[in-house]
Amino acid sequence: MKKKGAAFLVAAMVLSLTMGNCVFAEEGLKEVTISLQPAPHSLGAYVALEKGWFEEEGLDVDVLTYIAGAPQLEAVASDAWTVGVMGVAAGITGLMSYDLTCLGFSQWDYFNQNLYARSDSEIVAAGSGNVEGYPDIYGTADLYRGKTILCTKGSMGHLELLASLAALGLTEDDVDIVHMEVAAAYQAFLAGEGDMVCLWSTFASDGEAEGLVAVAGAEAAKLYVPSVILASDKALEDEETTQKILNVMIRGFMWVMDHPDEAAEYYYDICEEEGVTCTEEYASELIHKAYGPSVAEYREMYENDEFTENLANVMKYYIAAGTYVEDDVEKVTSGFDGSMLIKALDYYEENYAELDG
Amino acid sequence: MDQVTRERKRKEALDSMKKESLRNLILGVAGIAGFLVIWELVVRLQIISPKLIVSPVEVVKTLLIKMSDTKPEGSLLMQHIASSLQVAFCGYILAIGIGVPLGLMMGWFRGLDSFLGPILEVLRPVPPIAWIPFAIIFLGIGLEAKAVIIFLSAFIPCLINSYSGIKLTNQVYVNVAVTCGASNWRTFLKVGVPSAMPMVFAGMRISLGNAWSTLVAAEMLAANKGLGYMILMGRTYGRVDIIISGMIMIGILGIIFNAIFDKVEKYVLRWRIKR
Numbered sequence: 001m002k003k004k005g006a007a008f009l010v011a012a013m014v015l016s017l018t019m020g021n022c023v024f025a026e027e028g029l030k031e032v033t034i035s036l037q038p039a040p041h042s043l044g045a046y047v048a049l050e051k052g053w054f055e056e057e058g059l060d061v062d063v064l065t066y067i068a069g070a071p072q073l074e075a076v077a078s079d080a081w082t083v084g085v086m087g088v089a090a091g092i093t094g095l096m097s098y099d100l101t102c103l104g105f106s107q108w109d110y111f112n113q114n115l116y117a118r119s120d121s122e123i124v125a126a127g128s129g130n131v132e133g134y135p136d137i138y139g140t141a142d143l144y145r146g147k148t149i150l151c152t153k154g155s156m157g158h159l160e161l162l163a164s165l166a167a168l169g170l171t172e173d174d175v176d177i178v179h180m181e182v183a184a185a186y187q188a189f190l191a192g193e194g195d196m197v198c199l200w201s202t203f204a205s206d207g208e209a210e211g212l213v214a215v216a217g218a219e220a221a222k223l224y225v226p227s228v229i230l231a232s233d234k235a236l237e238d239e240e241t242t243q244k245i246l247n248v249m250i251r252g253f254m255w256v257m258d259h260p261d262e263a264a265e266y267y268y269d270i271c272e273e274e275g276v277t278c279t280e281e282y283a284s285e286l287i288h289k290a291y292g293p294s295v296a297e298y299r300e301m302y303e304n305d306e307f308t309e310n311l312a313n314v315m316k317y318y319i320a321a322g323t324y325v326e327d328d329v330e331k332v333t334s335g336f337d338g339s340m341l342i343k344a345l346d347y348y349e350e351n352y353a354e355l356d357g
Numbered sequence: 358m359d360q361v362t363r364e365r366k367r368k369e370a371l372d373s374m375k376k377e378s379l380r381n382l383i384l385g386v387a388g389i390a391g392f393l394v395i396w397e398l399v400v401r402l403q404i405i406s407p408k409l410i411v412s413p414v415e416v417v418k419t420l421l422i423k424m425s426d427t428k429p430e431g432s433l434l435m436q437h438i439a440s441s442l443q444v445a446f447c448g449y450i451l452a453i454g455i456g457v458p459l460g461l462m463m464g465w466f467r468g469l470d471s472f473l474g475p476i477l478e479v480l481r482p483v484p485p486i487a488w489i490p491f492a493i494i495f496l497g498i499g500l501e502a503k504a505v506i507i508f509l510s511a512f513i514p515c516l517i518n519s520y521s522g523i524k525l526t527n528q529v530y531v532n533v534a535v536t537c538g539a540s541n542w543r544t545f546l547k548v549g550v551p552s553a554m555p556m557v558f559a560g561m562r563i564s565l566g567n568a569w570s571t572l573v574a575a576e577m578l579a580a581n582k583g584l585g586y587m588i589l590m591g592r593t594y595g596r597v598d599i600i601i602s603g604m605i606m607i608g609i610l611g612i613i614f615n616a617i618f619d620k621v622e623k624y625v626l627r628w629r630i631k632r
Contacts, residue, residue, distance in 0.1 A: 074595075078409065096594075097408075097594065150579070153590060153593060177581060178498060179579065179580055179586060179590070180498065180579045184489070184578070184579070187490065188493045188497070188498050192497075193497050193579075322428050322429070323429040323430075324429065325428070
């Protein structure tokens, strides 16, 4: 009897431990996995998740969060996710090397993507307004030539550096770029390494608080890049489900723009949860600055082929840097398919524009 | 046994050794060829998605292209190799230069062992990659910092093997030296060190492997050239062919240096009795 009792107890314990770790799909809901980054461009999707909008569309969504584009893309190669949001730098790699399809853009992604110098640098001393057509860039081309720049290659920071150099009439060969992860680059720069550093996110605002000066950057170089929504082949095979995911994402993106204060709170919570350095003030500042196209702007961009133009514009910098060649532009632009985005916009206007707005 | 018989037996033994070497060589080549054929088939038959892995033929093509093309990461293959060799060997030579003498002395002189042993025991399990933040703060992002990361991975095997090697010195030899009036320092140099050499070389061999395997981590610190950097950039740009090319080059260079190391070891320890 004792033996039976013990066996029952062990079985109950094993069962409870196993069941505790199991996640069951809610009845009748379609299970899907999407991938996001703890960044403003993914915030709409996080909000949708919190508010239960995916469930409303009949989806049981599992979210994979990645801190950078490289591991996010490696995961899609093994079908870990079907639809994902990321910066355009990783997006280009997704289109080039992983045969993903770009369904559309989420938010503009050029805020706080800057090239910083120390306040006692000769570039800062030279002041801004010396580069024709780019009044916000500090210094002159000669002052940048030969400088050591700490930068995460293949990231948005790298892209803004390429654009800044192009604005100055320079290329990567004119400077010495040292590849470092952003956190390490920031730490090394504060320790006295390098002449300039590419920073974004909280590192940019922390850097400014430390007295670093943004001498160039995406906005200063007029690089108005978006973040992208990418889908795998598997996602395109199940068009109905992917359309639903996109419908919800668009609803989320629009809600973020309409409710920036509340969205900033969500953003701060996500950063806390994912271990991203953030403060409530920074979250508020960033979300108020970061915005995406409105429904009308999305439609206009689609009609004027601005989506593909934008991707081709980004490729221009990579080609100049020798990362890609001219022929690759076609592969990237042909990877854009905005038809589902237009349906998602129609769906939003019909069902949610008034309700959420 | 006359001279002719001895000569014949020696020749037979030599022939047998040659045959065995040839057989081992054939088996080794067949193993590699078999592996490459299976790899090629796995990719061609799409048993594994081409997005996840490229065929060996593609890797060879990439290696050839990288001889003259800097795309996409900005340097030629030879520049990557030269940069990595510089980093790896600076760290490795430093590890031998410090680890071997220190290990030998700690094994021989108890006071030094008691003094340094506890510190080294604490530092030993710390992975080299964990030192990266400190390497940046104290040494910057240049060659010194990367060489120190390699040093940290190569130092411990050198130290431990040298330490253990000298501890295993036959006490009879030590007693003979002391009886003949040799000082402790002379006994250490003339008896302890030679006796420890086989173990020292074993440690140096392990260190060489460690130095190469830490290359990617060291070049994660900061780089614009190097095989580790090439792998990292391949990852960033989703280029599996570049990742595998970098890995294969690290492997090939590892084999070459192991072979060179073999020759050096055989020459230095030529007095050793072969079993």
